[in-house]
Each structure stands twice: as C-alpha cells, then as structure tokens.
Amino acid sequence: MNKIQFKLLFAFILIINMISCKAQNLPLNTAFSTIPNGAYLKDTNNELVPYVGTYKANFNGNEITLFITKQENKLEESAQKNYYMDALIVKYIVKNSTGTILQDTQNNNLYNIELYSIGTNPNKNAITFYYSGTNCSVGWGDIYLKKLNTAQISWEYRPDDIVTTADKCPPSLNTTIYLPETKDLIFTKQ
Numbered sequence: 001m002n003k004i005q006f007k008l009l010f011a012f013i014l015i016i017n018m019i020s021c022k023a024q025n026l027p028l029n030t031a032f033s034t035i036p037n038g039a040y041l042k043d044t045n046n047e048l049v050p051y052v053g054t055y056k057a058n059f060n061g062n063e064i065t066l067f068i069t070k071q072e073n074k075l076e077e078s079a080q081k082n083y084y085m086d087a088l089i090v091k092y093i094v095k096n097s098t099g100t101i102l103q104d105t106q107n108n109n110l111y112n113i114e115l116y117s118i119g120t121n122p123n124k125n126a127i128t129f130y131y132s133g134t135n136c137s138v139g140w141g142d143i144y145l146k147k148l149n150t151a152q153i154s155w156e157y158r159p160d161d162i163v164t165t166a167d168k169c170p171p172s173l174n175t176t177i178y179l180p181e182t183k184d185l186i187f188t189k190q
Helices: 003-020
Strands: 025-027 040-042 053-059 062-077 082-095 101-104 115-121 126-131 141-147 152-159 183-189
Touching: 082 126
Parallel strands: 025 040, 040 082
Antiparallel strands: 053 062, 053 183, 062 082, 082 101, 082 115, 115 126, 126 141, 141 152, 152 183
16 A cells, blocks of 8 residues: 555545534433533424514513523533533513613623523423523522423522622622512513
C-alpha cells in the first residue's frame, strides 16, 4: 500500500467513524443517572409542543405574561456530564396594575435568569421546569405546568431559597421574586 492509498483509507475510516459516533438519541424522561455524556434527549412524542405559545394570568394585582418556545439541542451542563435536550424555554413579563414593567426577561434577555423544562410527566399532562431565580439566585426552584385544555395551563412555583444576605449579594441588586409563588394559578393562552 502506497502513501496515497494509506491516506485515502485513513480518511475513509475517519469519516465512517465520525458518522457512527453521533450522539445517542434518548427519550425526554431518561433518568439522569443513565444519560451518557454527549447524549441527546429528544422530544420524539411531541410532548412539549402543546405548551408552546403566549399565556397570561393575574396574581396579586400583577399581570404575568409567559412566552413559551421550544428549543432543540439545548446544552445541559453539570459537574457529572454534558448532554443535549429538547426543552421549553420560558421568557416572561410581569407588570403591576398601572402597567409598569416590574421584570422583563423576554426583551431584556437577563442573562442570569433562566426558566426551562427539565422533565415531562405525560401521564399527568405536566412538565417540570427549573427556575434559576432572580439576582443572586434568590427564588431558585421548580415550577410545574399542567396542561388543563388547549387554552389553559395550571402553574405551581416552589422556590427553594427566597432570602439572601448582604455578604452573598450586594444590597444594590433587586432580589424581589416577581413570579407568582402559588399553586393552581390558571394561565390562559392568548
């Protein structure tokens, strides 16, 4: 075998290897402990699509508008592994009764505030979301959305940490949690 044939054979083997090494596709609800590094959790049953849209609700005098979109191949990074998943991304605007915007993650794209799906429960027609909290992670926790019908979803927000201290977070930052801390709040599709 001459040098040119060897290089061609090597290039062929390399291309075949790259094609066969694509990420392993797994269902959305694969247990974290069984997800291999680099895998892709795919929405093969279209469980996320019914939630996509714009929804509104009122709570304690504030109007909350949710903008729910689907993102494919969202990178999920942890200390144990990195993988990709299809996820619902929630951006929102909270306005008070006079129309003043209290918090806007849709247009400001606040880099430190994330709200995205981390799992589905098709039997209960529900999706679990991770919320990173507001400044200094105040209010981080879980949000649960349940599809009631084609036009309504039920909201439940369970914050894990709702306070901070001056040594953990500069007092100049707004640590108010504007999302409704409640259960069974109905949002209606617009």
